[in-house]
Amino acid sequence: MTTYFIQILQGLLVTLGVSLGALVVAAVLGLAGAAAKLSPYRWLNWVGDIYSTVIRGVPDLVWMLLLYFGGQILINDIFEAMGYRSGPQINPFVAGVLTIGFVYGAYMTETFRGAIMSVPKGQSEAGWAYGMSRFYTFRRMVLPQMVRFALPSFTNNWLVLLKATALVSVIGLADITNLAKQAGAAARGDIPGAAIIFMAFAGFLYLLISTISLILLRKAEARYSVGVKRGEF
DSSP, X not given: OHHHHHHHHHHHHHHHHHHHHHHHHHHHHHHHHHHHHTOSOHHHHHHHHHHHHHHHTSOHHHHHHIIIIIHHHHHHHHHHHTTOSOOOOOOHHHHHHHHHHHHHHHHHHXXXXXXXXXXXXXXXXXXXXXXXXXXXXXXXXXXXXXXXXXXXXXXXXXXXXXXXXXXXXXXXXXOHHHHHHHHHHHTTTTSTTHHHHXXXXXXXXXXXXXXXXXXXXXXXXXXXXXXXXXXXX
16 A cells, blocks of 8 residues: 555655646746736737636646547648658547636736735836836736735636546556556455545645745745735735
């Protein structure tokens, strides 16, 4: 049994890798989406609205299957049309990171948009009046204040994203969930209730990561809330 537990722990590294990689992708797309929705250009508003609305309206599992298996079929068809037998295979890890990041970038879009709108506009206008560029004003004045408004929703998005990484098991990636499922199947005849035991262990690992994340993110919230009056945050 110890061997199976060790194998599942090895999947912890894959889960953390997918989670953190997807978080970076989601944060970048979220900032881009928020910028599009707040842009003075109407066509960018439409792009931001379509992205956040369509992506959030389709289940994560559907996107995972569509982008991984559908993407592989599309690549193969393109290469076959060019005279090749098949195209290059999509890396499951890269597919998992990009798909989950793409999906949760839509949620981050709304998080960052609301946070930016919570910063008084007069501060940006003051920066522009002093001759600062829009990018410099955002980086030095808006972004530091935006963080404290975004952190509560950012925390929720991260916890949901973390749990969503279990979906990479359906594309064959050896994460916590996939290895726990394999361990339960392999030990079914030798260990009574093996499937329940190993899945419970997988659940414990997710809970452990979530708890540590909450502790760290709450400390970050407290740090960015220094000097803020109660009820203002």
